[in-house]
Amino acid sequence: MLRTTDRAAMTRYLFPSVGLIFFLSCATKGPSGPDPSASDVQLDPPPQGQGVQLAFPPFSVPQGEEVQRNYFMTLPSDSDLYVTRVEFRYNEGSHHCNVFKSDSLTMPEGTFTETFITLDYTKWDMFTASQRExxxxxLPPGVAIYLKAHQQICIQxxxxxxxxxxxxxxxxxxxxxxxSMPASEVTSVAGLLFASNTRIILPPGSIDTVRKFVVKIxxxxxxxxxxxxxxxxxRNFWAVRFTTGEEIYRNVSWDxxxxxxxxDMGYPLIRNEQxxxxxxxxxxxxxxxxxxxHVENQEHSNLFMVYWPGPANGKTIYDVDQGW
Structure with missing residues (x-):
């Protein structure tokens, strides 16, 4: 349900794609907001010419609820940006923060949707994310995330x-x-891969393990x-290099x-290695x-991977299907 103080501004957008629908139940200017005396996170922006700050304004998260918002803005830069360092700060309580760019959509500046329906991955490319406040x-020397001047951004x-x-x-x-870094210092552009195993069915009292082979690059x-x-x-999440069985990631903390x-320059994988x-x-x-x-009554099994060099078209690799 989208919360709004301007019902006349409600608009519905529908973007169909293969297996994914991006439904903007409405887009509206942010409300007057919750108690401004609450203690919010603070972060000084980069000095002029050294980068930009993206700000998702405060909003209410009532007791007993889960709230997921997509906030739309354009990149506040008159020139293309080559991002060499990423710095997240957000109020305690967020389960995740994913940031997307789009080359094809134009959304009203400073509007938001409140929905758990998946973004249309054919139109939105995730370029960074964090699950830590x-x-x-x-990024390594010479490697950068590329963003176009005034590019459409969605912070989810x-x-x-x-x-x-x-x-x-x-x-x-x-x-x-x-x-950011000067374009003249960039030798490679980073890419992002997002994988999701949708085969999760956990009966009452059950113990289960699911696995997924990530798409080959x-x-x-x-x-x-x-x-x-x-x-x-x-309880446990781990990733291995399939050809050698080497464990390269483990997580036992869901929140x-x-x-x-x-x-250094990262962990190397040869072409088509899984x-x-x-x-x-x-x-x-x-x-x-x-x-x-929904955190309260549903489950996920997702992997986020940032790597270089990224694809020439700058697109995110989405690998969303059933595993084993």
Missing amino acids: AFTWQ THYVNASTQETPTARGKVLLNLW PWDINILTLTGHFHSRG EPPIKVFP IVYYSDYYNASADTVYMGP
Whole structure:
């Protein structure tokens, strides 16, 4: 349900795609907002000429609810941006913060949707993400995330203020600094791969493990970061290099998953070499749990991977299907 103080401004957008629908139940200017005296996260922006700050304004996260918002803005830069450092800060209680760019959509500036329906991945490319309230990451020398001047941006954040996770101030807010480097210093552009295993069915009292082979990338790459993502029934999440069986990532903390940053220029994989990842679950409830976005009663098995060099077209690689 979208919260708005201007019902006359409600608009409906429908973007069909193969297996995915992006439904903007409405887009409206942000409301007057919750109590401004709440203690919000703060972050100084980069100095002029060294990057930009993206700000997701404060909003209410009522007790007993989960709120996921997509906030739309254009990149506040008159020139193309080559991002060499990413700096996240957001209020406690967010389950994730994913940031997307689009080359084909134009959304009203400063509007939002409140929905758990998946974005249309044919039109939105994820370029960075964090599941930790404070996360700063420096890309290797010469490697950058490329963004066009005034590019359409969507910041998606999911807050939980219920039994599995709490938002202490009942208030969400996100700040993101994108530190840049001169184009002349860029030797390679980073890419992002997002994989999701949709085969999750957990009967009451069940223990289960699911696995997924990640799509092959047909060129040599270096992995810069890996993050695994599941909900509160998740017990273990790990990823291995399929050809050798070497474990390259492990997560046993569903609400504060580690973001593994590989040293130097990253972890090398040869072309078409695969990663396989696994998720262990225990469903102690009396209800069957299925795959879905809600932390309280659904589960996920997702892998985020940033690597270089990225594809020439700048597109995110989405690998969303059933695993084993």
